[in-house]
Amino acid sequence: MPRSLTRGVVALLLSCTLLLTTAACGSDTTQSVSTGSSPTASSTFEQQKLAKTRFVANAGLAAGAAYQWIVKPYKAGKFKKGADGRTFALVKAGLAGAFTYNRLKAAVNNAKGDPLLSKAVAPLTAGIESLKDLGTKLRKGEIDAAGVGGLEGVINDIKSAGKSAGAEVVDKVPSASQLSGG
Numbered sequence: 237m238p239r240s241l242t243r244g245v246v247a248l249l250l251s252c253t254l255l256l257t258t259a260a261c262g263s264d265t266t267q268s269v270s271t272g273s274s275p276t277a278s279s280t281f282e283q284q285k286l287a288k289t290r291f292v293a294n295a296g297l298a299a300g301a302a303y304q305w306i307v308k309p310y311k312a313g314k315f316k317k318g319a320d321g322r323t324f325a326l327v328k329a330g331l332a333g334a335f336t337y338n339r340l341k342a343a344v345n346n347a348k349g350d351p352l353l354s355k356a357v358a359p360l361t362a363g364i365e366s367l368k369d370l371g372t373k374l375r376k377g378e379i380d381a382a383g384v385g386g387l388e389g390v391i392n393d394i395k396s397a398g399k400s401a402g403a404e405v406v407d408k409v410p411s412a413s414q415l416s417g418g
Contacts, residue, residue, distance in 0.1 A: 253373060273386060287349025291357075293347060294377045297417075298339035299391045300409035305332035306374065315344040322377075331415040336387070337371065340364045340394065356397035363390040366395030 282302040305328045309315060314325040344364060347357040366388060373379050 246250070253403050260284065270370065285349075287346050288353060291343050291350070291353060291398065292403050292405055293408075294339045294343035296408040297407040297410050297414075298336045299395065299405060300407040301332040301339070301415065302336045302387055302391050303332040303407055303411045305329050305415070306336070306379075307384055307388060314409075315379060317377075326375055326377050328412075328415070329379070330371045332371075333367070333374045333387075334371030335410065335415050336391075337364070337367045340367065340390070343394065347397075348402075351404055353398070353401040356401040357394070360390065360393050360397060363393060366390070 271322060309325045309329060313319055314322060315329070317321070319325070341364060344357055344361060347353040363386075370379075370383070370387065373383065395405045
C-alpha cells in the first residue's frame, strides 16, 4: 500500500474515532455532577467508551509493528552480525519492541472496559509483561529465535482472545513517526 494512502487511511480512522469519542462524552457530564460520588478505579474501566474499538486499534498497531519491524526482518536475517543495514534494523526493531509493549498494555487496559473481552484477555497479562525488556534487547542485538517466537505467540494469543470476544484484531503497521513517539 502506498505510504500516502496508508497515512490517509490512518488519519481518517483517527478522525472518526476522535469524532465518535467526543460526541459520546457530552451526555455523561450532568450525571456525574448530580451524583456527587467519586468514581473508583474499576468503574473507570467499566465505563470506558468504545472499549472493543480501542482494543482492536491498539492490538492491531502492536501486531503490525511486531510483524513489520521485528518478525519479518528477523526471518530475513537482518539482525545477524555482518548483515547489511543491521544497525538500522536493530534500532527500528528496538523502537518497535517498545511500541508493541506499550500498545499491548493499552489494549489490555481497553479490554477491561468490556466484560467479555476482559475475561478473554486477563490470562495474557503475564505474557505481555514478559515483553517488557523487548525493546532494549532488540536494540542491543540480544534477540534470538525463542524471543521472536515468544513475541509471535503473545500477538497470536491477543488476536485469538479478541476474536473469541467478538473483537477481531487486524495488523496495522504504524508509521515510523508513531514508533518514535512523534
